Amino acid sequence: MNTQKSKQAFDLAQNVIPGGVDSPVRAFKSVGGTPLFIERGEGAYLVDIDGNRYVDFVQSWGPLIFGHCDKTIEDAVIKAVKNGLSFGAPTEVETKLASRICDMFESIDKVRFVNSGTEAVMSAIRLARGYTGRNDILKFEGCYHGHSDSLLVQAGSGALTFGTPSSPGVPADFTKHTLLAKYNDIQSVKKSFENSNDIACIIIEPVAGNMGFIPADEEFLQELRTLCDENGTLLIFDEVMSGFRASLKGAQGISNVIPDLVTFGKVIGGGMPVGAFGGKLDIMNQLSPDGPVYQAGTLSGNPVAMEAGLASVSKIIENRDLYSSFEAKAKRLVSGFKEAANEAGISLQVNVRGSMFGFFFNDNEVKNFDDALKSDGEAFSKFHQAMLNEGFYFACSQFETGFICAAISDEIIDDCIQAAKKIMKTLK
Ligand code: KE4
Numbered sequence: 001m002n003t004q005k006s007k008q009a010f011d012l013a014q015n016v017i018p019g020g021v022d023s024p025v026r027a028f029k030s031v032g033g034t035p036l037f038i039e040r041g042e043g044a045y046l047v048d049i050d051g052n053r054y055v056d057f058v059q060s061w062g063p064l065i066f067g068h069c070d071k072t073i074e075d076a077v078i079k080a081v082k083n084g085l086s087f088g089a090p091t092e093v094e095t096k097l098a099s100r101i102c103d104m105f106e107s108i109d110k111v112r113f114v115n116s117g118t119e120a121v122m123s124a125i126r127l128a129r130g131y132t133g134r135n136d137i138l139k140f141e142g143c144y145h146g147h148s149d150s151l152l153v154q155a156g157s158g159a160l161t162f163g164t165p166s167s168p169g170v171p172a173d174f175t176k177h178t179l180l181a182k183y184n185d186i187q188s189v190k191k192s193f194e195n196s197n198d199i200a201c202i203i204i205e206p207v208a209g210n211m212g213f214i215p216a217d218e219e220f221l222q223e224l225r226t227l228c229d230e231n232g233t234l235l236i237f238d239e240v241m242s243g244f245r246a247s248l249k250g251a252q253g254i255s256n257v258i259p260d261l262v263t264f265g266k267v268i269g270g271g272m273p274v275g276a277f278g279g280k281l282d283i284m285n286q287l288s289p290d291g292p293v294y295q296a297g298t299l300s301g302n303p304v305a306m307e308a309g310l311a312s313v314s315k316i317i318e319n320r321d322l323y324s325s326f327e328a329k330a331k332r333l334v335s336g337f338k339e340a341a342n343e344a345g346i347s348l349q350v351n352v353r354g355s356m357f358g359f360f361f362n363d364n365e366v367k368n369f370d371d372a373l374k375s376d377g378e379a380f381s382k383f384h385q386a387m388l389n390e391g392f393y394f395a396c397s398q399f400e401t402g403f404i405c406a407a408i409s410d411e412i413i414d415d416c417i418q419a420a421k422k423i424m425k426t427l428k
Pocket of ligand 1: 144239240
């Protein structure tokens with residue numbers, strides 16, 4: 001692939017944008033090589049500024065469940081734009097999208113829109129603290145919930161301690177209320193409750209997509225629910241990535257565990273900047289202006305973004321049989337990868353939930369962040385680069401997730417598996 005124009009564009013971008021990107025993972029630092037500058041999307045494909053076409057398994061990190069330039073979503077946005085871009089006042093489309101989400105999830109009586117997943121999670125955490133009157137929060141090593149200060153936390157010394165900031169600029173005081181536990185390990189959670197009787201909420205990616213792809217064990221989620229009920233702690237499902245992706249009803253549609261608060265993003269914006277958080281009446285009614293917990297946003301519920309989200313969510317609800325097709329394609333893809341790896345004498349761990357999939361270059365099953373860290377990052381990087389050269393665009397980090405969209409055909413899956421068979425042989 002000739003990527004000369006991307007290289008030039010990246011050089012220019014780095015003069016005026018930190019790292020040349022507006023979000024760090026895009027810089028390809030984890031896999032090496034130059035990030036591709038994209039000119040346009042076409043259904044299942046990305047086209048870079050050098051004219052190279054790639055099958056897109058990233059889909060803007062999840063939002064584009066129908067692929068690029070979906071006509072339904074495009075028409076909705078174009079129509080909305082002609083009425084104006086923003087009013088800073090309520091519009092009926094916000095109510096329509098909120099109603100779709102409330103009708104879909106028994107755990108949600110009300111929902112509020114924001115502009116990103118980060119905002120959704122930050123707001124849900126504040127609401128949980130305001131509702132319970134407690135200060136501590138519990139998250140899991142390896143789960144990412146956006147970049148708000150109290151959630152930018154990794155394990156301190158020892159495995160199960162109060163978090164320490166994982167970024168400069170976050171004062172230790174801002175993370176002293178953040179407890180850490182191990183994903184899929186209920187004993188580590190019980191230990192946290194021994195360490196604190198002030199836990200406002202547990203927040204979890206019920207299908208983790210930010211330490212690579214690791215679904216939580218159903219029993220683990222059920223035990224989290226029980227522990228929260230026993231301790232008066234709220235359970236927050238961060239479904240920013242898994243919402244409308246792991247199933248029509250996200251992870252809670254698979255586990256049947258009902259959270260107290262849910263956060264959304266990505267698919268509910270259809271590619272436009274939308275996040276949301278929702279839950280039961282008694283919790284949501286604590287939010288300003290009805291309640292004392294403050295939360296706000298100039299462009300929250302932006303009518304153009306709302307129309308994109310309404311079109312995206314409505315279309316997926318009207319085509320809910322797509323999920324069985326998504327999952328069949330994802331399973332066929334990763335099974336093909338696993339077969340190709342086995343033929344090459346390489347250990348590959350794979351997993352699927354609905355339209356989400358992941359693979360680890362790892363000898364053993366990956367159940368938590370420690371396991372994920374033992375994966376062969378070099379093999380992943382070589383695979384990523386080689387598949388790019390074959391015209392397949394995967395997430396540029398072992399600690400991300402892949403997605404199937406409605407525009408990805410069975411033929412594309414077959415072609416991708418053939419490319420993987422060729423590439424795996426070169427990795428040994
Ligand atoms: P945003 O603020 O990026 O919209 O959402 C933060 C967020 C919250 N919760 C979960 C479960 C998430 O996956 C995310 C964001 N996901 C990453 C992909 N791993 C966004 C990509 C990026 O950071 O550029």
